[in-house]
Amino acid sequence: xxxxxxxxxxxxxxxxxxxxxxxxxxxxxxxxxxxxxxxxxxxxxxxxxxxxxxxxxxxxxxxxxxxxxxxxxxxxxxxxxxxxxxxxxxxxxxxxxxxxxxxxxxxxxxxxxxxxxxxxxxxxxxxxxxxxxxxxxxxxxxxxxxxxxxxxxxxxxxxxxxxxxxxxxxxxxxxxxxxxxxxxxxxxxxxxxxxxxxxxxxxxxxxxxxxxxxxxxxxxxxxxxxxxxxxxxxxxxxxxxxxxxxxxxxxxxxxxxxxxxxxxxxxxxxxxxxxxxxxxxxxxxxx
Amino acid sequence: xxxxxxxxxxxxxxxxxxxxxxxxxxxxxxxxxxxxxxxxxxxxxxxxxxxxxxxxxxxxxxxxxxxxxxxxxxxxxxxxxxxxxxxxxxxxxxxxxxxxxxxxxxxxxxxxxxxxxxxxxxxxxxxxxxxxxxxxxxxxxxxxxxxxxxxxxxxxxxxxxxxxxxxxxxxxxxxxxxxxxxxxxxxxxxxxxxxxxxxxxxxxxxxxxxxxxxxxxxxxxxxxxxxxxxxxxxxxxxxxxxxxxxxxxxxxxxxxxxxxxxxxxxxxxxxxxxxxxxx
Numbered sequence: 001x002x003x004x005x006x007x008x009x010x011x012x013x014x015x016x017x018x019x020x021x022x023x024x025x026x027x028x029x030x031x032x033x034x035x036x037x038x039x040x041x042x043x044x045x046x047x048x049x050x051x052x053x054x055x056x057x058x059x060x061x062x063x064x065x066x067x068x069x070x071x072x073x074x075x076x077x078x079x080x081x082x083x084x085x086x087x088x089x090x091x092x093x094x095x096x097x098x099x100x101x102x103x104x105x106x107x108x109x110x111x112x113x114x115x116x117x118x119x120x121x122x123x124x125x126x127x128x129x130x131x132x133x134x135x136x137x138x139x140x141x142x143x144x145x146x147x148x149x150x151x152x153x154x155x156x157x158x159x160x161x162x163x164x165x166x167x168x169x170x171x172x173x174x175x176x177x178x179x180x181x182x183x184x185x186x187x188x189x190x191x192x193x194x195x196x197x198x199x200x201x202x203x204x205x206x207x208x209x210x211x212x213x214x215x216x217x218x219x220x221x222x223x224x225x226x227x228x229x230x231x232x233x234x235x236x237x238x239x240x241x242x243x244x245x246x247x248x249x250x251x252x253x254x255x256x257x258x259x260x261x262x263x264x265x266x267x268x269x270x271x272x273x274x275x276x277x278x279x280x281x282x283x284x285x286x287x
Numbered sequence: 288x289x290x291x292x293x294x295x296x297x298x299x300x301x302x303x304x305x306x307x308x309x310x311x312x313x314x315x316x317x318x319x320x321x322x323x324x325x326x327x328x329x330x331x332x333x334x335x336x337x338x339x340x341x342x343x344x345x346x347x348x349x350x351x352x353x354x355x356x357x358x359x360x361x362x363x364x365x366x367x368x369x370x371x372x373x374x375x376x377x378x379x380x381x382x383x384x385x386x387x388x389x390x391x392x393x394x395x396x397x398x399x400x401x402x403x404x405x406x407x408x409x410x411x412x413x414x415x416x417x418x419x420x421x422x423x424x425x426x427x428x429x430x431x432x433x434x435x436x437x438x439x440x441x442x443x444x445x446x447x448x449x450x451x452x453x454x455x456x457x458x459x460x461x462x463x464x465x466x467x468x469x470x471x472x473x474x475x476x477x478x479x480x481x482x483x484x485x486x487x488x489x490x491x492x493x494x495x496x497x498x499x500x501x502x503x504x505x506x507x508x509x510x511x512x513x514x515x516x517x518x519x520x521x522x523x524x525x526x527x528x529x530x531x532x533x534x535x536x537x538x539x540x541x542x543x544x545x546x547x548x549x550x551x552x553x554x555x556x557x558x559x560x561x562x563x564x565x566x
Contacts, residue, residue, distance in 0.1 A: 020460040022470050027377050034373040035385070037366045041438055042391050044414070045403040052406055091312050098305035102297065110309070116317055119545045121499025122397075123519040124324070124538045127526060131323040136531055138323050162316055186298045195300035217393075224396025226502035227519065231526060244398035244502070251402050251506065260406075263399040270394035277394075278387045 049267045052260035064258035065265070072238045073246035073262070076154060080242060081222040084161040088218055092169025093211070097203075099170075100177030101185065111174065117166045122227025126160045129232050152234030157242060160228040165218045172214035176207055209284035213277065220273040224266055324542070327535040339536040344512055345521060349540075352518040355429060356497035359436035363493045364486055367444025374445070375452045389446070392439045397502025404435055405506040427509030432517065435504045436497040443496065444489030451485040452478075484559040488552050495548040499541065 021027070054061055064070065095114060099107060117125065131137050133150040143150065150156050184206070188198040204211075226244040233240040241249065243262055250259035328336075339345060373379075374386050392400065408415040408425040418425045425431050455478065463473040501519040508515040516524075518541060525534035 020457055020464060021376070026470075030369065031373050031377055031379050034366070034370045035379075038370065038385060038388070040414075041441060042388055045400060045407060045438065046391065046395075048403045048407050049399060052403075091309070094305045095309040095313075097301065098309050101299050102302045102306070104302075104306070110313075113313060113317065116321070119495060119549050120321070121501065121519050121522075121538075121541055121545070123501050123522050124499070124541065127522060127534060127538060128320040128323055130526060131327050131531065131535070132320050134531075136529065138326065159316075163320065166316055182299060189298050189300075198299075220394050224394075224399070226396060226398040230501075231523065244396050247398045247402060248506075256406070259402060263402060266396045266399050270391060270396070270399075273394040274387050274390055277390065278383075 046267060049260055049263050052256060053264040055260075056257050060257050061261050061264075064255075064261035067258065069238050069241070070246055070250075070258065070262055073241045073243050074265070076157070076241065077223050077243040079154070080158050080161050081219055083158050084165055084222045085215060085219050087162055088165055089169050089211075089215055091166070092173050092214060095170045096173035096177050096207075097199075099174050100180075101182050114170055115167050117163055122164060122225065123231060125163050126228035126231025129156055129159055129163075151232055152236065152240060154240060156232035157229050157240060160232050161222050161225055164225050164228050165222045168218035168221065169211065169214035172210050172217075173207055176210040177203070180206055209280050209287070213280045213284070216273055216276050216280065220269065223269060324535060324538060327531065328539045331532055331536060335532060336536050339533045340540060344516070345518075345537060347513045348516050348518045348521045351429060351432070351516070352498055355432045355436055355517070356494050358433050359440055359497050360490050360494035362433075362437050363440045363444050364490045367441070367489055367493075368448055368482070368486060371445045371448040371452055375449060390442050392441050397439065397500070398506075400438055401435065401503040401506035404438060404503065405431075408434060408507065426507050427511075427515065429515060431507040431509070432504055432515065435507045436500060439500055439503050440493030440497050443493040444486065447485045447489035447492065448482055451482060455481055484555050487555050491548050491552045491555075495545050498544065498548075 130151055134140055184202050185198050188202050229242055233245055247259050247262050405426055406412050408431055410419055415425050459477050460473055463477045504517055510516055522534045522537050
């Protein structure tokens, strides 16, 4: 249930008359109350991350990022997202094509099942892979016999990440492609274009903003996932730690500047995600 | 009987291929791993299951998770409505940026939120020391858990209420004003009933997210068994001790609860659609 709202939700301004709005005093009070709430719950934690990261100056910050274990955590996070996001992007396109362009029974069930990972707690998302691939797990004896290790390796981290980011692209594309119908594609096919050509020339340009939106959200979650990855990682330093896991280790060792330095990189990613999201929303409203 | 797939002439290609791949990938990534949970549960006897669920530590964790999530989701409902209202109805500087920032809890990794909130609310953090001077302990207490859960659930109510509020026709309020209702009365009698389904949906989404939340809570809660240990953490502890049966029992119960919440949300949507568009 991560991203409750997609591109289809837009807000528009309603012109107000005196009878249908509040006095300026009430307006001011409500705005002040809302902004105070947002100030304490959103802005202050964000500022705290950067303030703590730079508490001991730029040098300490830079040194923290240069640490080999931190470096390898950054590398693993990039690799994980680099595998999980394209796979889920491909799945999103394929599933949205099947669901939005054709009629078949059980469609609603399929959509519900695709959304399933959003309603599963992150810890449980990781745990199911332990139950499947762990030494005591369902496939455990088979894997031990063939000397294959999945749990406590980067493979498990990638799998858990794919699971938690699974619905992002498809849940963005399905309503969008359903709303667009199939007339344009059918026209292209009738005029003799092949299936792939129709997809690349007609469908893809129509959905590009929705696709980008889904990918941005998918990537943010892939790089920031903590609970699910924590269960399957085994926390082997320099090997199976992603950036969020590295933050946990550093923080629990009271290495606050390094912990917040890594955190500040992820906070920058979050700010970049929000900005990109805003731009995509604005562009898709315009077109 | 109608055939499973309605046979009709299709102009567009790739139905079998794309649906086949969708079902295959869904099965490999989601359904098969998730089914292991139920296979594992089936290997437990009822006695074993109740032994785990009924233990004092598990009950305490469930109680804490429920209460903290309930409080956080309620705070989010009240303030979410307020934020949505202010963003839709009024104009003020930096409104667009603030609107975008509301999604921060979705975008910010939970571990980052966790350490930031802990550092703010711990005894030597600047908010924590403020509360401590009044004798209120925030971090490492249930209050800290509520703070973290309020943070991560913040966007849900705002984002479910915002589009509904923006689409409400002004005529309803004009009519209420013509009939002599003040703004407060119009809000209670005209606007709030219209917003209720969205508010409930947002509340349920925030509540469900809070129940399963792990990353932002583990840092601020202090993780004391019986006192500040939430359910997802208890699953984690049991997994670390290779107590897979215990972890599974708790996880299945949590899953059932989240499905009930999902069902509740669908029920609200179904009722709303039926009222708005009677056949």
